[in-house]
Amino acid sequence: MAQPIISIHNVSKQYRLGKIGMSSLRDELQRWWERRREAAMPPGMKPERPQNFWALRDVSFEVEPGQVVGLIGRNGAGKSTLLKILSRITEPSKGEIHLRGRLASLLEVGTGFHPELSGRENIFLNGAVLGMTKAEIRRKFDEIVEFSEVAKFLDTPVKRYSSGMYVRLAFAIAAHLEPEILIVDEVLAVGDAEFQRKCIAKMESLRKTEGRTILFVSHNAEVVSRLCTHCVFMERGQVKSFGPTAEIIAQYHGHKHGLRRPGEWIELNTLPRTGTGRATFHRVRFRNSSAANGSSDAQKIYSHSRLNVDLEVMANEAFTAHSLAVTIFSPSGIKLMNYDTVSTGDLVRLRPGLNRFQLHTDELPLNAGNYTVGFWLESHRGAPPVDWIESAFQIEVSSPPDTDVWKKPLSDGHVVSSFQLRPVDESLGQLAS
Amino acid sequence: MSTLTRSYHVVIKPHQKWLYFDWRGLVQYRDLLFLLVRRDFISRYKQTVLGPAWFIVSPVITTLVYTVIFSRALGISTAGVPPVLFYLSGLMGWTYFSTVISTTATTFTASANLFGKVYFPRVVVPFALGMSHCITFAIQLTTFLVVLTMHEVSGRVDISLENVIAGLALTPFLLLHLALLGLGVGLTLSSVTAKYRDIQHLVPTLINLWMFASPVIYPTRRVPENLAWITELNPVAPVIEAFRHLYLGTPTMSLSAYAGSALFAVLLFTFGVLSFQRTARTVADIV
Numbered sequence: 001m002a003q004p005i006i007s008i009h010n011v012s013k014q015y016r017l018g019k020i021g022m023s024s025l026r027d028e029l030q031r032w033w034e035r036r037r038e039a040a041m042p043p044g045m046k047p048e049r050p051q052n053f054w055a056l057r058d059v060s061f062e063v064e065p066g067q068v069v070g071l072i073g074r075n076g077a078g079k080s081t082l083l084k085i086l087s088r089i090t091e092p093s094k095g096e097i098h099l100r101g102r103l104a105s106l107l108e109v110g111t112g113f114h115p116e117l118s119g120r121e122n123i124f125l126n127g128a129v130l131g132m133t134k135a136e137i138r139r140k141f142d143e144i145v146e147f148s149e150v151a152k153f154l155d156t157p158v159k160r161y162s163s164g165m166y167v168r169l170a171f172a173i174a175a176h177l178e179p180e181i182l183i184v185d186e187v188l189a190v191g192d193a194e195f196q197r198k199c200i201a202k203m204e205s206l207r208k209t210e211g212r213t214i215l216f217v218s219h220n221a222e223v224v225s226r227l228c229t230h231c232v233f234m235e236r237g238q239v240k241s242f243g244p245t246a247e248i249i250a251q252y253h254g255h256k257h258g259l260r261r262p263g264e265w266i267e268l269n270t271l272p273r274t275g276t277g278r279a280t281f282h283r284v285r286f287r288n289s290s291a292a293n294g295s296s297d298a299q300k301i302y303s304h305s306r307l308n309v310d311l312e313v314m315a316n317e318a319f320t321a322h323s324l325a326v327t328i329f330s331p332s333g334i335k336l337m338n339y340d341t342v343s344t345g346d347l348v349r350l351r352p353g354l355n356r357f358q359l360h361t362d363e364l365p366l367n368a369g370n371y372t373v374g375f376w377l378e379s380h381r382g383a384p385p386v387d388w389i390e391s392a393f394q395i396e397v398s399s400p401p402d403t404d405v406w407k408k409p410l411s412d413g414h415v416v417s418s419f420q421l422r423p424v425d426e427s428l429g430q431l432a433s
Numbered sequence: 434m435s436t437l438t439r440s441y442h443v444v445i446k447p448h449q450k451w452l453y454f455d456w457r458g459l460v461q462y463r464d465l466l467f468l469l470v471r472r473d474f475i476s477r478y479k480q481t482v483l484g485p486a487w488f489i490v491s492p493v494i495t496t497l498v499y500t501v502i503f504s505r506a507l508g509i510s511t512a513g514v515p516p517v518l519f520y521l522s523g524l525m526g527w528t529y530f531s532t533v534i535s536t537t538a539t540t541f542t543a544s545a546n547l548f549g550k551v552y553f554p555r556v557v558v559p560f561a562l563g564m565s566h567c568i569t570f571a572i573q574l575t576t577f578l579v580v581l582t583m584h585e586v587s588g589r590v591d592i593s594l595e596n597v598i599a600g601l602a603l604t605p606f607l608l609l610h611l612a613l614l615g616l617g618v619g620l621t622l623s624s625v626t627a628k629y630r631d632i633q634h635l636v637p638t639l640i641n642l643w644m645f646a647s648p649v650i651y652p653t654r655r656v657p658e659n660l661a662w663i664t665e666l667n668p669v670a671p672v673i674e675a676f677r678h679l680y681l682g683t684p685t686m687s688l689s690a691y692a693g694s695a696l697f698a699v700l701l702f703t704f705g706v707l708s709f710q711r712t713a714r715t716v717a718d719i720v
Contacts, residue, residue: 084717087551088445089549089552090718091446098445101441107551111550114472117475121472129547131553
């Protein structure tokens with residue numbers, strides 16, 4: 001077996017809390033004065049030092065050549081810090097990393113673009129910033145232009161470009177880099193859907209045909225599970241687990257919030273979340289509304305059950321939200337159902353205090369398995385979410401009880417769908433005769 | 434490519450040595466260096482009507498202003514040379530030196546966005562600035578030579594062709610001398626301004642004061658005895674006087690002053706590069 005192309009040994013990174021980027025001459029003099037005064041004090045009376053914050057703590061893992069590794073974890077888990085250290089933008093406080101191949105990182109598209117220069121000039125400039133030589137860029141120039149779809153505007157300064165064109169050109173350059181290791185951070189979140197598909201296809205081909213090693217950070221579990229062979233799950237600056245993608249993503253989604261049973265109230269206010277906090281999801285209860293009340297079936301959710309969800313939202317002030325959603329994800333993180341008021345066009349009016357909502361779903365077209373439930377509240381389009389719990393808990397969908405109506409063989413996919421699959425030979429024979 | 438891969442091995446770890454300098458990285462990124470030179474030069478005159486002509490217009494205007502104020506109104510000596518030639522020759526060297534300092538002193542804050550997103554040897558940016566200002570210098574030198582020829586033709590000065598050719602041959606060395614000095618100051622300042630933003634506001638003032646301490650608008654010979662130490666300690670003074678001496682035959686400073694300045698330039702440049710490298714390693718955390 002070849003040596004790992006990336007080896008990370010006990011890497012830690014420390015930041016001084018609250019002082020990042022705020023160091024001025026005055027602060028420094030103040031600190032120096034405090035230290036002088038403290039030195040004169042008897043021990044035990046010394047005030048506490050400003051708190052240090054470990055953004056990364058003893059991170060170790062190895063990546064083999066040709067692996068595509070996804071880095072997943074919540075905001076603040078240390079993913080970006082690790083990428084910054086790997087890209088040599090900053091140094092670790094402790095530990096060591098060995099890279100056995102040329103590395104190019106894509107933490108942002110269009111880094112180093114100069115607005116006054118033309119698209120053509122920027123291709124060369126940006127390519128060189130990313131580590132390509134002039135000869136390399138010249139060789140790939142036509143491919144880059146074709147991929148970016150901005151051939152007509154090559155001699156226009158990029159400040160006149162639409163944001164879509166700008167991103168397309170920038171990604172096109174980055175996609176044609178030839179490093180052995182490519183680091184990509186969430187850049188796929190920009191650009192239109194069509195272009196995103198193109199980018200993902202390009203990354204897949206980099207992996208398949210050229211055996212490139214890729215380290216990829218994204219919140220999009222669907223893309224991660226499609227692209228990555230392995231995943232690193234990070235939490236609070238530490239590596240929680242490392243392994244095959246499907247396993248790790250399932251763990252990520254099912255993380256800490258195990259299976260919940262129908263009928264019980266589930267507290268949501270303690271779960272990790274992102275949002276402005278104007279309102280928070282308080283608690284939730286789901287039931288099988290297909291089953292008669294009090295019957296034993298009410299304790300389970302089956303394929304084709306209808307869900308009845310009681311949701312409580314605690315608002316700090318009165319406001320109107322355009323999007324309140326309950327989402328169901330597959331174990332690998334693919335969004336299967338999104339019950340979102342955006343699609344019905346209903347506005348959600350929240351009063352200060354506790355607000356109650358009820359969701360009645362259609363029959364769930366889900367095969368047996370565990371599914372993750374998430375919650376989303378957004379006041380208006382483009383605003384940061386008011387409250388967002390990516391994965392709150394898991395529910396279990398069972399095969400229908402053994403009744404004649406539902407007696408069908410189990411299938412492997414998530415979605416239940418009726419179908420017919422028969423040989424066509426007989427009819428062909430008939431046509432031929 | 435594959436041979437390069439096999440030998441390629443980068444170790445990332447904290448606190449590399451003070452004396453560490455990544456020469457290989459710099460060679461690898463030489464194309465970036467030249468592209469940045471081009472970018473710096475072009476972006477300075479994009480969307481202006483006169484374009485690169487501005488590099489001629491502004492020193493000419495400055496020279497005319499100096500001629501009116503310092504020579505006509507205040508009657509400061511110009512060592513027996515027509516004032517226009519005196520100021521133009523002093524300004525070319527000084528302008529190069531001062532723009533190198535003022536543009537490189539804020540490297541980290543000005544390029545914070547770039548440095549925070551992608552790795553390349555950071556010294557490429559100030560080196561490129563130092564090189565792109567050479568283009569400006571060449572344009573100003575040409576302007577000077579044109580004005581010199583005009584004076585020669587009208588018989589107001591008497592300069593031999595050999596003098597000018599010798600001057601042109603030695604100019605690259607003087608320019609390198611100024612580049613080392615300017616980058617030495619600029620790189621040192623840039624690692625200071627990265628951490629202490631306050632210093633950033635002092636840089637223009639520092640450059641202004643330095644100009645008055647340099648023989649740009651007056652000849653060294655006219656400095657009063659009790660203030661002579663200023664020009665003697667000023668490492669830029671011998672270089673500016675040397676420029677003038679080469680083309681106009683004005684008296685030069687002693688060779689020892691020149692040699693001392695050259696030695697100082699090399700030391701300052703080395704210190705600047707090393708402290709710049711040191712700051713660059715974790716600058717993304719503080720800018």
